[in-house]
Amino acid sequence: MLMRWLCSLCSAYARYHGVALVLLWLCSACAMPVLFSPAATAVIVMSRWGGVGSQRLPLGFSGDQTTAWPTLGFQVTSTPTAANVLFNSWSHDIGGFDCCGGEQGGIYRKCPLPEVAGMRDQLFHRHWIAGTQKVSACADLRVRVC
Amino acid sequence: MLHSSSLQRLLLISKLKPCSCSQLLVRWLQHGALSAVDRTHCGGCNREFWTFPNFAAMKDAMHFRTALFPYIYAENHATRFTGISLLHPLYYAEGASTIDRAYATTTSYLFGSSLLVAPIVQPILKGNFTDGNLSETDESIFGEEHIRNSALLRIPYSKSSMVLTP
Numbered sequence: 001m002l003m004r005w006l007c008s009l010c011s012a013y014a015r016y017h018g019v020a021l022v023l024l025w026l027c028s029a030c031a032m033p034v035l036f037s038p039a040a041t042a043v044i045v046m047s048r049w050g051g052v053g054s055q056r057l058p059l060g061f062s063g064d065q066t067t068a069w070p071t072l073g074f075q076v077t078s079t080p081t082a083a084n085v086l087f088n089s090w091s092h093d094i095g096g097f098d099c100c101g102g103e104q105g106g107i108y109r110k111c112p113l114p115e116v117a118g119m120r121d122q123l124f125h126r127h128w129i130a131g132t133q134k135v136s137a138c139a140d141l142r143v144r145v146c
Numbered sequence: 147m148l149h150s151s152s153l154q155r156l157l158l159i160s161k162l163k164p165c166s167c168s169q170l171l172v173r174w175l176q177h178g179a180l181s182a183v184d185r186t187h188c189g190g191c192n193r194e195f196w197t198f199p200n201f202a203a204m205k206d207a208m209h210f211r212t213a214l215f216p217y218i219y220a221e222n223h224a225t226r227f228t229g230i231s232l233l234h235p236l237y238y239a240e241g242a243s244t245i246d247r248a249y250a251t252t253t254s255y256l257f258g259s260s261l262l263v264a265p266i267v268q269p270i271l272k273g274n275f276t277d278g279n280l281s282e283t284d285e286s287i288f289g290e291e292h293i294r295n296s297a298l299l300r301i302p303y304s305k306s307s308m309v310l311t312p
Contacts, residue, residue, distance in 0.1 A: 058231070063187070072174050073253060073267035079181060080255035083231035083238070090233075091183035095171045098189055 058088035067096030179211035221258035
């Protein structure tokens with residue numbers, strides 16, 4: 001089975017990527033002929049959710065969620081509710097993506113020190129742009145999630 | 147207020163409480179087992195389930211999904227004609243006498259036409275685990291009671307007018 005991720009193309013923070021975004025689009029465009037060639041018998045195109053009405057197919061994924069109980073609770077509510085807009089198949093990162101610093105026993109990766117506070121979050125890496133309020137909100141989240 | 151100095155970051159880390167991530171991952175997998183797409187993923191962290199302390203419960207959830215494949219396949223096929231998604235809210239149920247309750251219950255959903263699922267979305271403290279059956283009645287999976295009484299192995303769901311054959 002062929003699966004193609006259409007990541008970052010319609011995400012809210014795609015503008016940060018700049019040149020990378022163009023490359024990604026080219027990459028996806030090049031992949032299309034392969035995906036829809038007669039040789040490909042089973043194809044999944046996974047798009048990131050870009051809001052109601054943006055979906056081309058009733059199948060897509062969310063990603064980069066924080067590994068936390070509230071995230072799981074939200075997904076359990078939001079995934080069936082998506083039936084209301086005919087978004088049939090949500091694919092979530094089961095287990096979450098951004099771990100919360102790990103648990104003893106090495107269940108999750110041991111986050112290096114700067115990453116626990118900064119992870120991959122644009123807001124943290126560029127907090128002089130986002131402003132203090134957003135940064136502290138994220139900081140609160142980091143503290144709260146575990 | 148957070149500053150970006152290393153000292154402040156260190157202080158932030160020290161505020162982190164010990165998390166129950168292993169239990170969380172089991173519960174997440176159990177929800178994934180009864181959802182449209184079951185896809186584990188993480189940003190560079192360990193997803194080798196067989197190395198995890200709660201592997202038995204995880205394996206159980208994944209086996210359960212595998213056993214349900216014929217059901218999931220049939221329900222997806224039905225979706226093509228009915229337009230009703232595999233996972234849909236409780237208030238879709240026809241003739242729901244407790245429609246207000248269905249709207250208010252946010253952590254349960256219908257999985258296909260015959261399964262009502264109520265995944266656990268809260269940590270359970272040690273000592274509260276009990277052994278229990280996998281399947282429960284509609285009444286018992288609503289509210290706090292099912293959360294308190296749900297063993298780690300258990301995915302609370304109920305079935306109606308259907309025979310599940312592994």
